Amino acid sequence: MHTRVTALLGTRYPIIQGGMQWVGRAELAAAVSNAGGLGVLTALTQPTPDALADEIARCRRLTDQPFGVNLTLLPTASPPPYEAYLDAAIAGGVRVLETAGRSPRRFIDKAKAAGLVVVHKCTSVRHALSAERDGVDAVSIDGFECAGHPGEDDVGGLVLIPAAARQVKIPLVASGGIADGRGMAAALALGAEGINMGTRFCATVEAPIHPRIKQALVDAGEPQTRLIFRSLRNTGRVLDNAVSREVIARETRPGGCGYEELRPLVAGARGRAALEAGEVDDGLVWAGQVVGLIDDIPDCATLIQRIVTDCRQRLHAAAQAFGLPPGAPR
Known part of the structure; x- marks a missing residue:
């Protein structure tokens, strides 16, 4: 699959495993990356920047494919040492920085100067446009269905994704409420060029949870x-x-x-x-x-291949329904 998101991330498929506290560790991130998506380590899962450096090295031993690091900027009076975590990602040769929470403005220039692609996750069109102005390379837009913090506007993905797509010029990734190829096909039809999944990747063999x-x-x-x-x-x-x-x-x-x-x-x-x-x-x-769409616990390679195959079949069927030129989905 070829979109601006795959070109930006260097992946076979435009599928990102979102950063998740306690879950975004090397075994999961490497499995997603090996399967053709972008695995993501969660920086704040690690107690110190040095521990993140060790986790990056562990992930590097498990995959030779691109993977990212998530840095969630928390609304707290005593923030973690964000810049030191970023330095660990840079020193480890990480390809992608996924940011979330508060504006990543103060870290963007440093990350991009070091060659990192910056993808910012947000929950509204206004925040997506702000991140675009600040210079991020792509935006991941979270619908109200998502796990974690969906913002305060309560707008579902069916409206939020196209609302963002008609204004944001940089690559757009759809997040929240996606677990299968139907959701991926819908996201692409709504104007996104990739998807981000969190909860679905928790229910996989490699997810480091009980x-x-x-x-x-x-x-x-x-x-x-x-x-x-x-x-x-x-x-x-x-x-x-x-x-x-x-x-x-x-x-x-x-x-x-x-x-x-x-x-x-x-x-x-x-x-x-x-x-x-x-x-x-x-x-x-x-x-x-999206828990309502999860029926099994596959390994990441099986899950991603199933999503890609189903997405292609859904898009092919939709094209045929409208009399577009036939052609077997690949």
């Missing part, structure tokens, strides 16, 4: 996610479980609550422990509505 968590994603239906932090204007989408229900109960009681009361429930260390131990109700499990 099998019980993967099975919970398979078992869940599309209504079984919850929106937390709505009262804090920092909305997050997670799997419906005991912890997310308790967070919502505290947020929605008379008088609400502040973040400090929620902190013990939502702490990253607690979520990581749940992912590793397979205790679905012990911590937040970040997941998108």
Whole structure:
């Protein structure tokens, strides 16, 4: 498959494994890259920039294909050493920097001077246009269906993707609510030139999380996610479980609550422990509505090939329905 996204990333297919806290590690990123997509290591999963350097080296031993590093810029008064993490990515010869969260403006020039392609993930057209003006190479636009933080506008991908495509001039990647070739074909038809998947890659053989968590994603239906932090204007989408229900109960009681009361429930260390131990109700499990489309736990190579094949077949069938020149999908 050839789009501006494959040309930019140096991949066979325009499929990106989004950066995910605790999940974006070498075994998953390398498997995605070896299968023709772009695997992504999550910088802040690693406790220090030196640890990220070691993880980059480990990924390099597992694949000779391009992979990226995600740097999520958090709204916090005590930020991690972002520039040191970026330096580790540069020193490790990483090809792609995926940024998310706050504006990556202050890191763009340094990253691009070192030869990195910068892809910024955002949740609105206005933020996509701002990132384009700042000089990023591509934008990944997150619909309201996505896991993680979908923003506060509540616009689904069916509207958000074409709304962005008609204004953004740089390559556009569709993110949120995509798990199969049908979703990829739809994203391409809506004006994107590639897709970004997070939740779907969690339910793969290589994802470094407990099998019980993967099975919970398979078992869940599309209504079984919850929106937390709505009262804090920092909305997050997670799997419906005991912890997310308790967070919502505290947020929605008379008088609400502040973040400090929620902190013990939502702490990253607690979520990581749940992912590793397979205790679905012990911590937040970040997941998108796409769980309703996940029926199995394949390896990454099988998943990507299936998505690409199905995407081609769907686009071919659509072309034939409108009497366009026949030709077998390749």
